[in-house]
Amino acid sequence: MKKYIIGVDGGNTKTDYLLFDTEGNFVDGLRSGTCSHEGLKDSFDGSYRVMKEQLEILFKRNNITVMDIAGAGFGLAGADVPYQKKKLNEIISKIGFENFGMENDGFLGVKAASPNGCGVCSINGTGTVTVGMDELGNHVQVGGVGYLSGDEAGGAFLTRRTFQAVYDELYRVGEKTSMTKELFEKFGITDKEDYLATIVDVSMSGKLNRTEIIQMLFRHANNGDNVAKNVLRTAGRCMGLSVAGCIDNLDFQSTAYVILAGSVWANAAAPDMFDGFKDAIESNINKAVEYIVLKVAPASGAIIWAMELANGALPDEEMRAKILENVEAYQKTQAGTK
Numbered sequence: 001m002k003k004y005i006i007g008v009d010g011g012n013t014k015t016d017y018l019l020f021d022t023e024g025n026f027v028d029g030l031r032s033g034t035c036s037h038e039g040l041k042d043s044f045d046g047s048y049r050v051m052k053e054q055l056e057i058l059f060k061r062n063n064i065t066v067m068d069i070a071g072a073g074f075g076l077a078g079a080d081v082p083y084q085k086k087k088l089n090e091i092i093s094k095i096g097f098e099n100f101g102m103e104n105d106g107f108l109g110v111k112a113a114s115p116n117g118c119g120v121c122s123i124n125g126t127g128t129v130t131v132g133m134d135e136l137g138n139h140v141q142v143g144g145v146g147y148l149s150g151d152e153a154g155g156a157f158l159t160r161r162t163f164q165a166v167y168d169e170l171y172r173v174g175e176k177t178s179m180t181k182e183l184f185e186k187f188g189i190t191d192k193e194d195y196l197a198t199i200v201d202v203s204m205s206g207k208l209n210r211t212e213i214i215q216m217l218f219r220h221a222n223n224g225d226n227v228a229k230n231v232l233r234t235a236g237r238c239m240g241l242s243v244a245g246c247i248d249n250l251d252f253q254s255t256a257y258v259i260l261a262g263s264v265w266a267n268a269a270a271p272d273m274f275d276g277f278k279d280a281i282e283s284n285i286n287k288a289v290e291y292i293v294l295k296v297a298p299a300s301g302a303i304i305w306a307m308e309l310a311n312g313a314l315p316d317e318e319m320r321a322k323i324l325e326n327v328e329a330y331q332k333t334q335a336g337t338k
Contacts, residue, residue: 003070005310006097007302008051010035010076011105015050016299017058018330022070022310024319026326030058031334037087038078047076048091055095066096071310073302075105080129080144099309104141106131109261111301112324113294117314119257120246121294122239122277124264126210128154130242134250142242142249150242153235155264159210161231162217163199169227170195177227179220211267218270233276240280247285256287261294300327 004027007018015035019027032054040046059065074092079085079102089102106129109121120132128151129144143149151157166183168174170192183189187198202208221228247256258281260266281289303323307315315323 001068003310004064004068005303005306006055006069006072007299007304007306008035008072008074008076009105009108009297009299009302010051010074012036012039012077015054016302016330016334017054018299018303018327019058019062020303020306020323020326022307024307024315024322024326026330028058028062029330029334030054034077036076036078037084044087044091047088048094051091052095069097070099071306071308072097072100073108073111073305073309074100074102075108075298075302075305076102077105079104080141101305101309103133103139104129104131104144105298106141106144106261107133107139108298108301108305109259109294110257111305111308112296112298113259113261113292113301114257116254116257117304117308118252119259119292120243120250121259121261122243122265123262124153124155124235124239124260125262126155127151128157128239128242128262130239130246132246132250135253136251138250140246140249142246150238152238153264154262155210155214158217158231158235158264159208159213161235162213162228163203165227165231167196167199175227177220178223178225179216179228182216182220211263214264215267215269221270221272229270229272232270232273236273236276236278237280240277241284243277244281244284247281247287247289252287254288256285256289258289258291259294260291261298265293266295296324297327297331299331300324303327 003022005020009016015032017030035047035050037044037047079088092100106121106123110119118133118135123129130142133139143151166180169176189195189198217228221232
């Protein structure tokens with residue numbers, strides 16, 4: 001009987017369910033909204049309801065059942081602390097999966113990009129989290145819950161810190177920054193007394209384009225603005241300390257591969273953030289480190305992980321390339337789909 005593997009990349013806004021056969025061929029895929037308990041009104045019950053519904057659609061149209069699945073990899077947003085992971089594992093078992101792995105969706109970056117399937121993934125998107133797994137199978141997550149765990153990075157933080165830096169100049173004897181003039185022009189501000197009200201209004205309206213603000217921050221840092229450079233160095237250092245801590249809490253037998261994932265890392269055009277990041281890691285860790293920017297879909301990691309579980313070994317280079325190619329082709333068909 002032909003066997004299949006399933007990869008699920010469940011983010012805070014969308015979820016990809018990918019069905020492959022055990023020879024690495026793409027069979028079918030389905031994209032829907034979030035399956036995260038944090039984004040659903042009925043919490044964990046909602047996660048079970050949504051995942052079961054979507055997987056049944058995928059199974060039914062391919063004339064298979066969950067018993068035909070030889071391995072499944074789940075990367076799920078909201079799998080941050082032990083009780084959440086316990087509940088989500090129970091949900092996946094309740095759906096009928098037997099041979100599966102489930103972790104925070106950040107772990108998919110490790111499986112997708114690391115040559116040996118192990119390493120640390122630093123995610124710098126809207127928020128930030130660091131996750132890692134070593135060759136012995138140990139898993140660690142650092143951060144991902146906000147200021148309590150030192151998550152001073154990510155698009156939301158960088159945007160907020162940019163606005164604060166200008167406010168510091170205007171009202172808190174802060175260092176002058178060239179970003180002040182550009183923000184005033186961007187939002188039509190002519191009097192500094194209108195600055196705070198304008199920024200609050202823009203932020204609360206839901207119309208704020210964080211990408212534009214972050215790109216502005218990078219641009220001013222590249223042009224030598226010291227305030228912008230310090231914002232990026234601080235964010236980089238915070239993420240670097242999380243990576244260093246992650247490595248310190250694991251037992252890597254060889255090189256520690258550090259995967260840089262998320263929209264901010266992918267689009268970062270200023271070196272200051274990476275310099276702060278790298279310095280925080282290498283000044284605290286006495287181990288060979290190799291940095292890899294994630295350039296493939298994280299969902300690839302779910303399939304590679306599922307294949308590893310099905311076969312008891314990491315896919316070889318040829319199979320890995322085949323999976324990456326097939327997932328990329330699927331992603332192109334879903335471009336623009338939420």
